[in-house]
Ligand SMILES: [Zn+2]
């Protein structure tokens with residue numbers, strides 16, 4: 001089967017590999033859709049922290065935002081999974097430590113992460129092997145495009161929950177990328193007034209026109225409003241400090257963005273204004289909820305997808321390019337079953 005691999009910083013190829021075989025407790029998924037995310041771009045560039053912490057080594061097969069159909073099962077797996085459409089958890093805990101046994105397997109020290117950590121082959125291939133315990137069935141109402149948005153949707157949902165807002169309250173989302181815009185959609189669906197803060201005019205226009213936020217601003221024209229919650233989904237190292245100053249006293253600052261350099265935050269900004277800061281690492285505890293929001297049509301993530309491309313296009317996408325035909329949304333999807341490469345990849349990526 002065909003698989004995309006990163007062989008070094010800035011180096012990649014699509015190669016033929018042996019198809020995976022389902023071991024005990026595992027299933028084989030025929031991949032229908034994979035989202036390419038900022039973390040994959042860091043892996044490709046060689047800047048991702050796992051590469052420097054001995055938790056990831058080239059060659060890497062990325063891909064952790066996926067959906068597909070179970071085509072084979074190993075010993076001990078419920079046969080009901082065969083033929084079922086599914087997505088799954090990226091985080092695969094050891095299943096034995098205190099965190100795993102108390103519902104926090106997503107932060108297990110010994111965890112694998114699909115396509116990211118400890119050599120677990122990801123979804124940028126025609127097939128992938130996954131432990132059955134990581135699977136989540138997709139209802140018919142969630143199509144393939146939405147199915148591959150469940151993982152970022154789970155992250156966004158956890159960020160919205162962490163902001164702890166009531167209906168009618170006002171949320172500021174910093175960083176109108178995929179996670180930020182999904183958080184904006186989810187918060188709006190629960191009755192919040194949502195604004196976004198970004199940098200590029202194109203991303204702000206998209207947030208206003210397509211996602212329908214109440215306001216889309218830059219730091220130069222942000223109005224002086226009371227922000228009942230702030231979610232920082234940006235990669236700007238100066239953003240957490242700004243966000244801590246913006247959120248109303250006694251409320252919550254949610255940090256889900258990652259910068260390449262340390263973002264220093266003066267704890268007095270939290271203590272003196274009684275602000276609670278919450279970090280969110282993964283979508284795991286939010287995946288079921290994200291599927292529910294997509295299935296009920298409370299949130300439609302599909303407008304965020306700019307294009308669906310082939311495995312042969314992944315290298316270009318990871319280098320920051322996108323085809324001229326791509327829409328304005330922040331997310332690029334790959335369908336490993338497509339063969340013809342997408343013509344001319346020229347236009348520079350503009351969304352943050
Ligand atoms: Zn991702």
Ligand SMILES: [Zn+2]
Pocket residue numbers: 093094095096097098099100105108109110111
């Ligand atoms: Zn564990």
